[in-house]
Amino acid sequence: MDNYIGEIRIFAGNYAPVGWSFCNGSLLSISVNQALFALIGTTYGGDGINTFALPDLRQRIGYHQGTLQGGSTYTLGQQSGVANVTLLSSQMPSHTHNLVASSDNATTGDPTNAFLANTNGTTSTPPPPTPYPDVKLYTTLPLPSGPTAPNVTLDAATLSVTGGTLPHDNMMPYVTINYIIALEGIFPSFS
Template structure:
C-alpha cells in the first residue's frame, strides 16, 4: 500500500519504518521535504523559512479539528490538556456538616470531638425562662476550641489519565501527494 504523504499511522514497533518518521515533534528541513511542508506548514513548529515541525504525539491523544455540537473549537496544531491536576476549593461541590447541639444544660466546660454544644443554665422555669448568658475571659490570642474546622486534602496533584497502551505514531514522509475533494 502506498500511503498519501503526511498520513499518520499507528506502528507496533519501536522505530519508524523506511519512508516514515516518528511523530515526536522533530524539526525537518523545508528544502529536503518541500511536498510535506506544503501540506502541514508550521502547524507543529519550525520557523517557516528553513524548517518545519512534525506533530508531537508523545503523551497526547489526537483530536479532530473543528467544533462539534456543544463542544469547544479546536484548530490544527493546537495542543492542550495535562496528565495531572490539583482540585481547588471552588471546584469542589458545596456541602455542609451538621453541628450537634443539645437543649439541656451543659455538663462539661471543655468542648471536644466527643462532646457538643449545650444550653446554659436557665433563669427559672415557665414561659418567661431564658438561658443565662455565661461568659469567661481568656488570654489574648487564646484558642477557645482546640478542634477547628479547616481545609482537607493534601493539595497534591493526582493522575487523570485514561487507561492507555503506548504505541508508535509515524507520519509518511514519502507517498502520493493527496488531492483535495
C-alpha cells in the same frame, strides 16, 4: 498498500520504518521534505524558512478539527490539556460536613481516640499549661451506641478547610504505543 504523505498511523514497533518518522515534534528540513512541508507547513511548529515540525503526539491524543455542537472550536495544530491538575475548592461540588458530638457528659480532657461531648457547664480560664487540662471535653472510643453516641450536630463554622492542594492525575486509562507519520508516499490530491 500505498500510503499518503502526511498519513499518521499507530505502530507497535519500537522504531519508525523507512519513509516514516515518529510523531514527536521533531524539526525537519524543508529542503529535504518539501512534499510533507507543502501539506502541513508550520501547523505544528518550525520557522517556515528552513524547518517545520512534525505533530507531537507524545502523551497526547488526537482530536478532529472543527467546532463541536454547542461551542468549542478545535483548530489544526492546537494543543491543550495537562496530565495533572490541582483542584481548587471552587471547582468542587458544593457540599457541607457535619461535626457531631455526644450530648452525654464528657469523661476526659484527653482528645486522643475520643470525640467531643457535653461539658455540663464546666469551663476553664485559661487552661493550665499541661498537655491535657483537667477540663473534660471528650468521651472516649470505641464509639458507644444509644444516648452516648455522637448525636448532636455542631455549627458548620466549627470546621475549617483542609487538604494538601496536591495535583491529581487527570488521565484516562492508556497503553503506550507509537504514532508515526509518512514522509514518503503518494501526494494526496485536494478534493
